[in-house]
């Protein structure tokens with residue numbers, strides 16, 4: 001234990017030497033000063049000579065008598081405690097002290113304590129199945145607080161989405177895929193959705209026609225709609241011919257009841273005419289593996305809850 005004690009928090013040799021010399025020097029100086037006040041000064045005979053100043057209590061001549069004796073014992077005691085302290089604890093340059101105590105030692109002790117307490121937990125999170133993690137209320141609580149800290153500003157407190165800009169993460173509808181791997185990738189690498197605006201290509205009337213077609217798709221009554229041709233030509237490559245979307249491109253389904261940007265005609269028309277470029281920032285550098293795994297467990301749980309109901 002003593003041989004591995006870190007000494008990085010102690011000063012280097014050169015300064016250590018100076019600190020030791022100065023400390024010992026000032027302790028000796030202080031000791032000498034106290035001694036001279038109480039014992040050596042009497043030897044000068046000043047108190048006995050014809051002192052002219054006021055005389056108190058019959059024999060106390062001002063300026064000539066040492067202070068009361070209990071002061072001496074107080075000073076003596078503090079000096080003794082200082083010397084004892086410097087023998088036991090680090091303080092005298094690089095002398096580690098008889099007790100071998102150090103802040104570095106304390107730190108490594110508390111790190112070891114931390115590892116003992118949470119190391120197992122980290123391992124459990126890394127190796128346990130998502131089901132195991134989800135079943136652990138303690139872990140889900142940790143996941144929740146990570147979510148609150150890093151994600152809620154955009155996705156809402158409960159991940160319910162916000163302002164038709166930030167997707168709901170609690171429904172079973174995943175733009176980029178709802179598998180654990182896809183969700184993990186969304187978190188680690190972020191997502192950049194690109195849908196250009198189609199107004200220059202389709203023109204005003206074309207946008208309105210396709211918007212209406214998309215609306216009919218949603219309602220399941222698009223058969224024979226004149227917009228189908230344009231849709232097949234310009235949209236089906238990403239959103240699939242039936243409008244089911246393509247998670248690899250982040251192209252959302254147009255036929256489910258979930259919309260990212262709102263299901264009003266205006267919102268749909270805006271998406272088609274002007275385009276949408278949703279950006280999910282990457283968190284791979286900001287969160288560690290344990291945190292990301294907990295978030296994946298938390299978010300897949302949310303999807304499951306919805307799917308089960």
Ligand code: HEC
Nearest residue numbers: 193194195198234235238250251259260261271276277278
């Ligand atoms: C290059 C692939 C691509 C093409 C082509 C494309 N889209 Fe998109 N579309 C996307 C992506 C990606 C998003 C999601 C944008 C986002 O998340 O910000 C999207 C979003 C949308 C939305 C918003 C959905 C919602 O839930 O709010 C609508 C509506 C839409 N597209 C319709 C169309 C139509 C109509 C066409 C053809 C004229 C078309 N898209 C062509 C990739 C494409």
Ligand code: HEC
Nearest residue numbers: 150151154166174175176177183186193278279280283295
């Ligand atoms: C700055 C705002 C912002 C923050 C912070 C943010 N996100 Fe997102 N996130 C978005 C946006 C915007 C999208 C949608 C991107 C798109 O249009 O495709 C998204 C998409 C996602 C998706 C994909 C959803 C799907 O349907 O496939 C997941 C998963 C996700 N975020 C998880 C998280 C998690 C977990 C955090 C916290 C670590 C987080 N996000 C923090 C803005 C944010």
